[in-house]
Amino acid sequence: MSAVTELSPVGDDVRLGDLGEHAILEHILRPRYGGVRGFGDDCAVLDAEDGLRGDLVATTDSCPTPLVTILGETDPYHAGWLLATINLSDLAAAGATPLGLVVNYTLPKTTTAGEFRRLLDGVDDCTKKHGTKVVGGDLRDGPVRQLTATAIGRCVPDGRLGRLGAEAGDRLLLVGSPGYLWSYALLVEQQARLSDSVVAEIRERACKPMAQVAAGNALATAGLARAAMDVSDGLFPTVRTLCGANGLGARITTAIQLDEPLADVCAQSGLGRFELAQAWGDWTLVVAVRPEDVGLAKKTLDGEGVAAQEIGVLVPREEGISLDDGEPWEGIAQERFSPSSWHGGELPRLITEVLGKRAS
Amino acid sequence: MSAVTELSPVGDDVRLGDLGEHAILEHILRPRYGGVRGFGDDCAVLDAEDGLRGDLVATTDSCPTPLVTILGETDPYHAGWLLATINLSDLAAAGATPLGLVVNYTLPKTTTAGEFRRLLDGVDDCTKKHGTKVVGGDLRDGPVRQLTATAIGRCVPDGRLGRLGAEAGDRLLLVGSPGYLWSYALLVEQQARLSDSVVAEIRERACKPMAQVAAGNALATAGLARAAMDVSDGLFPTVRTLCGANGLGARITTAIQLDEPLADVCAQSGLGRFELAQAWGDWTLVVAVRPEDVGLAKKTLDGEGVAAQEIGVLVPREEGISLDDGEPWEGIAQERFSPSSWHGGELPRLITEVLGKRAS
Numbered sequence: 001m002s003a004v005t006e007l008s009p010v011g012d013d014v015r016l017g018d019l020g021e022h023a024i025l026e027h028i029l030r031p032r033y034g035g036v037r038g039f040g041d042d043c044a045v046l047d048a049e050d051g052l053r054g055d056l057v058a059t060t061d062s063c064p065t066p067l068v069t070i071l072g073e074t075d076p077y078h079a080g081w082l083l084a085t086i087n088l089s090d091l092a093a094a095g096a097t098p099l100g101l102v103v104n105y106t107l108p109k110t111t112t113a114g115e116f117r118r119l120l121d122g123v124d125d126c127t128k129k130h131g132t133k134v135v136g137g138d139l140r141d142g143p144v145r146q147l148t149a150t151a152i153g154r155c156v157p158d159g160r161l162g163r164l165g166a167e168a169g170d171r172l173l174l175v176g177s178p179g180y181l182w183s184y185a186l187l188v189e190q191q192a193r194l195s196d197s198v199v200a201e202i203r204e205r206a207c208k209p210m211a212q213v214a215a216g217n218a219l220a221t222a223g224l225a226r227a228a229m230d231v232s233d234g235l236f237p238t239v240r241t242l243c244g245a246n247g248l249g250a251r252i253t254t255a256i257q258l259d260e261p262l263a264d265v266c267a268q269s270g271l272g273r274f275e276l277a278q279a280w281g282d283w284t285l286v287v288a289v290r291p292e293d294v295g296l297a298k299k300t301l302d303g304e305g306v307a308a309q310e311i312g313v314l315v316p317r318e319e320g321i322s323l324d325d326g327e328p329w330e331g332i333a334q335e336r337f338s339p340s341s342w343h344g345g346e347l348p349r350l351i352t353e354v355l356g357k358r359a360s
Numbered sequence: 361m362s363a364v365t366e367l368s369p370v371g372d373d374v375r376l377g378d379l380g381e382h383a384i385l386e387h388i389l390r391p392r393y394g395g396v397r398g399f400g401d402d403c404a405v406l407d408a409e410d411g412l413r414g415d416l417v418a419t420t421d422s423c424p425t426p427l428v429t430i431l432g433e434t435d436p437y438h439a440g441w442l443l444a445t446i447n448l449s450d451l452a453a454a455g456a457t458p459l460g461l462v463v464n465y466t467l468p469k470t471t472t473a474g475e476f477r478r479l480l481d482g483v484d485d486c487t488k489k490h491g492t493k494v495v496g497g498d499l500r501d502g503p504v505r506q507l508t509a510t511a512i513g514r515c516v517p518d519g520r521l522g523r524l525g526a527e528a529g530d531r532l533l534l535v536g537s538p539g540y541l542w543s544y545a546l547l548v549e550q551q552a553r554l555s556d557s558v559v560a561e562i563r564e565r566a567c568k569p570m571a572q573v574a575a576g577n578a579l580a581t582a583g584l585a586r587a588a589m590d591v592s593d594g595l596f597p598t599v600r601t602l603c604g605a606n607g608l609g610a611r612i613t614t615a616i617q618l619d620e621p622l623a624d625v626c627a628q629s630g631l632g633r634f635e636l637a638q639a640w641g642d643w644t645l646v647v648a649v650r651p652e653d654v655g656l657a658k659k660t661l662d663g664e665g666v667a668a669q670e671i672g673v674l675v676p677r678e679e680g681i682s683l684d685d686g687e688p689w690e691g692i693a694q695e696r697f698s699p700s701s702w703h704g705g706e707l708p709r710l711i712t713e714v715l716g717k718r719a720s
Contacts, residue, residue: 010473017469017501024499028473032480036495044496046459046512048416056408056416060462060510061498099406102420104464104508109377109697113370113388120392135396136404138421139384141377141697143504148464150420150510152406337469337501 021336040245041162042090042230043153055160059090060150064342067181067281068207071188071347076115078207079147080122086232087151088130089211089283093230095161095220096153098213100135101127103149106142123149130213159220163245166227166288166314172239172250173287173297174277174311175215178231179262180205181281182355189347192268198261209283215306216285224297227288234354235278236331238286239312240321246288249319252312252329259307271355278331279354288314332356381696400605401522402450402590403513415520419450420510427541427641428567430707431548436475438567439507440482446592447511448490448571449643453590455521455580456513458573460495461487463509466502483509490573519580523605526587526648530674532599532610533647533657534637535575537667538591539622540565541641542715549707552628558621569643575666576645584657587648594714595638596691598646599672600681606648609679612672612689619667631715638691639714648674692716 010019010027019027030039038045043057063083066073084101091098103123107116127133137149155161184206186192187199194202212230219225227246231238243250256277258266266273289297294310301308312324321329332354334340340353370379370387379387390399398405403417423443426433444461451458463483467476487493497509515521544566546552547559554562572590579585587606591598603610616637618626626633649657654670661668672684681689692714694700700713 012472012474012477014473015469016467016471016473016476019473021499024473024476028476028480029499032484033494036493038496041496044460044462046495048459048514056459056512058418058460058462058496058510058512059498060464060496060508062464062466062500062506062508064500099408099416100404100418102404102418102510104420104422104510106422106506107376109375109701111376112372113374113376113379113384114372116376116384116388117372120388124392133396134393135406136398136401136418136420138419139381139389139696140422140424141701142506144506146422146466146502146504146506146508148420148422148506148508150418150462150464152416152418152512154408336499341469341501 016337020338024337038162041094043094043096045160054157055155057091057094057096057155057160058150058152059087060148061086061090063147067185071185073207076119077122080119081126081208083147083149084123084126085209085211085283087149088213089230089232091151091153092212092216093161093228093285094153094155095159095216095225095228096155097217098130098132098151098153100132101149101151103134103137105137105139106144106146107139108143108145109141130211156221159223161216161220161225161228163227163229163242166242166246166248168248168314168316169291170226170288170314171291171294171310172312172314173289173294173308174256174284175287175301175306175308176212176282176284177259177307178256178277178282178284179258179279181209182276182279183262183265185347185351186265186269186271189351192265194261194264202261209281211283212285212306214304215301218300218304219287219297222300224289224293224300225287226290229286231280231284231286233334234280234332236329237333242286242288243314243321247317249315249317250312250321251315251319251324252321253324256311257309275355280334376697380698384697398522401454403454403456405520414515414517416512416514417451417454417456417520418510418512419447420508421446421450423507427545431545433567436479437482440479441486441568443507443509444483444486445569445571445643447509448573449590449592451511451513452572452576453521453588453645454513454515455519455576455585455588456515457577458490458492458511458513460492461509461511463494463497465497465499466504466506467499468503468505469501490571516581519583521576521580521585521588523587523589523602526602526606526608526674528608528674528676529651530586530648531651531654531670532672532674533649533654533668534616534644534671535647535661535666535668536572536642536644537619538616538637538642538644539618539639541569542636542639543622543625545707545711546625546629546631549711552625554621554624562621569641571643572645572666574664575661578660578664579647579657582660584649584653584660585647586650589646591640591642591644591646593694594640594692596689597693602646602648603674603681607677609675609677610672610681611675611679611684613684616671617669635715640694
């Protein structure tokens with residue numbers, strides 16, 4: 001045992017499930033790895049030393065059971081697509097261009113060739129959309145399906161984005177279109193009804209979310225982003241983490257814009273737009289931008305065909321994280337190693353847990 | 361579904377467990393990924409395009425239950441060490457220098473902080489031994505412990521090693537010292553007895569195997585290796601795969617040298633030395649070397665403090681894979697997605713399966 005372990009206030013007998021992700025990070029991982037470049041960022045940084053222009057970054061994530069699977073979309077394609085998306089989204093938050101994905105599949109022996117092919121189709125289609133591909137991997141059998149991938153990317157010279165670097169006064173941009181995944185859940189749960197064609201489009205975007213790789217790269221290349229993080233666990237924990245990393249607070253607007261069909265879903269299901277926009281699953285980015293750069297950043301993103309909206313401003317830490325009415329923001333945060341950790345489950349309960357709303 | 365899928369002779373309803381790893385590779389993965397640079401090699405190759413001297417490679421592997429855990433060494437340290445070793449061994453086979461490891465842990469919530477720290481200690485100690493470190497990762501809770509890592513490395517310019525490149529007449533070198541892990545199993549099973557201090561040393565090497573990173577890198581730098589592969593599933597499948605990739609056969613000597621205490625274990629337990637040397641778990645490399653380079657290769661490895669011995673010669677395919685008595689070699693091969701796939705289990709049965717010997 002290292003000295004670090006002895007210094008830690010967390011005893012060896014404590015269970016990780018009683019600590020929660022945040023305490024695990026602070027008390028076990030930070031003392032050990034806090035000195036590693038990029039610690040706490042979505043991507044790790046590799047010291048490639050010579051020659052390479054721009055940092056080499058890597059990120060690894062496992063794929064949980066996709067929400068759409070619980071919504072009846074049992075085609076393994078969606079898990080494959082999501083696996084690639086989750087990892088590419090971390091590259092997006094670093095402003096990196098993907099160099100490739102290595103995949104690691106543990107599959108039960110009872111998996112059929114057809115199911116396996118669909119899984120691969122999902123990964124391959126998603127990586128192709130982002131101009132990259134699977135370059136290697138590992139496959140083994142095991143009792144439980146476990147899908148893991150590692151995405152490797154390269155940043156523009158001096159342009160790696162991370163959680164650090166924001167200052168009070170910076171504006172927060174939400175990059176991408178929130179609300180598609182959980183709107184689809186509300187539609188499946190029949191809390192709202194829309195025309196078949198609109199539902200089909202929402203379903204498509206829920207099943208095949210796009211990581212904001214091009215957007216992150218464009219902002220990094222233009223030097224317009226000071227800090228960035230992807231919304232993997234919801235808007236509130238993302239903003240809270242960005243604030244925490246930079247020793248800042250934030251004032252967030254509740255007047256978040258949703259695409260029109262999603263606003264319809266909110267109206268019909270009695271859910272606030274801000275509540276829907278807080279949910280995870282759309283792989284948006286939160287980016288801190290200097291006030292004078294907001295216009296150019298939006299224009300740059302518009303050029304990439306990506307929606308972006310200002311959702312608030314970073315403020316001194318003492319002001320805390322509040323909403324535009326001045327009330328403290330206590331959003332819903334899914335935390336790993338806690339009762340809120342995502343493991344799928346019954347849809348009505350999920351909707352309540354994630355959207356903070358009783359299913360009707 | 362792609363055209364590739366339609367061409368494949370394996371129907372969608374076939375289960376992976378009825379195909380086995382080899383058929384999955386040939387009928388599902390090769391049609392899809394066969395054109396990717398480095399397909400079939402231990403490491404994937406990333407196209408970093410500009411600047412970087414030498415190929416950038418990545419490899420990913422999950423860690424099964426270590427054999428030593430079944431042998432009573434339940435400290436999670438050993439799983440951590442093994443996780444790093446498995447991945448670094450693939451870099452070794454590419455002749456690459458590690459740039460870093462990203463780790464991906466799924467752990468039950470009941471895991472204690474102490475167990476988690478020991479796991480991290482194992483990974484960190486092993487990476488440190490090889491001059492590298494964990495640069496990032498992901499942690500989530502789940503019902504079953506699943507440990508995955510990705511190692512990223514850089515090859516010497518024009519010096520990436522892979523399975524391809526060997527020719528008939530090349531000698532096969534076994535790099536490293538085989539037999540430690542399964543000797544320890546035989547000692548635990550009391551099929552042999554040695555002094556406490558010797559047992560302790562064998563136990564140490566079984567619990568903390570060293571990937572041949574320095575050796576692989578030294579051979580690649582010196583341009584002495586034509587092809588290489590690590591012995592992750594046993595000597596026979598390694599030689600068979602190397603032969604298959606190059607369209608060659610091999611003649612292998614049964615007179616493999618073991619370190620003296622391991623020869624003792626063989627003698628006491630009635631196991632042939634060649635049988636013990638065929639087992640997996642010691643993370644040796646098999647390297648194809650031009651006949652005229654054998655001396656220099658051995659000397660180079662000796663300089664690294666790594667044992668190496670000539671174990672055979674590559675021959676034209678028609679001659680098949682045989683032993684020095686001319687008989688075909690039908691070694692024991694553990695194949696994933698087959699009944700032989702490694703999942704731990706009862707020790708006497710394991711010894712029979714892996715060493716091809718009835719437990720007494």
